[in-house]
């Protein structure tokens with residue numbers, strides 16, 4: 001008998017990645033570039049304001065490599081709000097100088113594997129903190145989508161819940177070694193996007209991503225079952241550093 005995993009779901013999540021059209025950007029006069037950036041910074045200020053009111057959260061990072069230049073990660077109580085943010089950006093002047101590179105839609109998810117409580121988990125403050133998280137603004141981000149395999153003996157979805165729970169326990173034990181070094185936000189995307197989960201990791205030291213992900217590759221939950229999409233890695237882009245980043 002299949003035993004579907006139960007999840008606790010929180011804020012909806014948009015990962016929005018853009019590449020900068022530097023050629024067109026460089027052609028703009030300095031004062032126009034400044035106006036465009038002022039408009040963008042006010043948008044970021046709205047995200048900060050929303051976060052301070054605990055009505056959502058945001059992360060702004062510059063991405064290294066050719067897959068993208070900027071990543072906005074936005075959390076909101078509804079999908080409609082995510083659409084509004086996306087639209088506001090698309091209608092902003094900066095969007096004329098950036099090209100959509102990738103996007104990912106999901107919802108912050110906690111598996112019930114480790115949840116032992118009774119009643120509504122959303123009334124538990126420690127659970128609320130995890131499904132309605134204020135995203136860290138640590139120096140580095142690593143984002144990738146992933147699936148769990150459905151092939152022959154390695155079919156995650158045909159495994160008894162107890163066995164999946166054991167594997168997730170082992171997975172959690174590996175992850176716990178990185179407490180304080182890597183913070184993970186797992187978002188579920190079945191029905192929302194092309195992969196089953198989004199994995200977003202934050203670290204002060206970028207090397208910790210490689211160490212954690214490599215160690216997890218040897219753990220059964222990943223070694224047997226995990227399949228990965230594209231990886232994006234980047235550096236935090238604080239509001240006050242935006243002008244410097246766009247300087248040409």
Ligand code: VOV
Nearest residue numbers: 110111168172175176178182184186197199213216217222
């Ligand atoms: C910082 C490290 C870290 C820690 C502590 C951690 C812990 C935990 C726990 C305790 C649990 C289970 C309960 C829940 O919370 O859902 C999970 C769940 C999950 N994880 Fe995880 N994970 C980490 C990190 C971490 C990484 C690096 C990855 C990517 C895998 C890899 O190989 O690249 C990952 C994936 C996931 C996924 C896709 C799920 C959901 C699977 C499902 O079937 O539901 N995760 N995770």
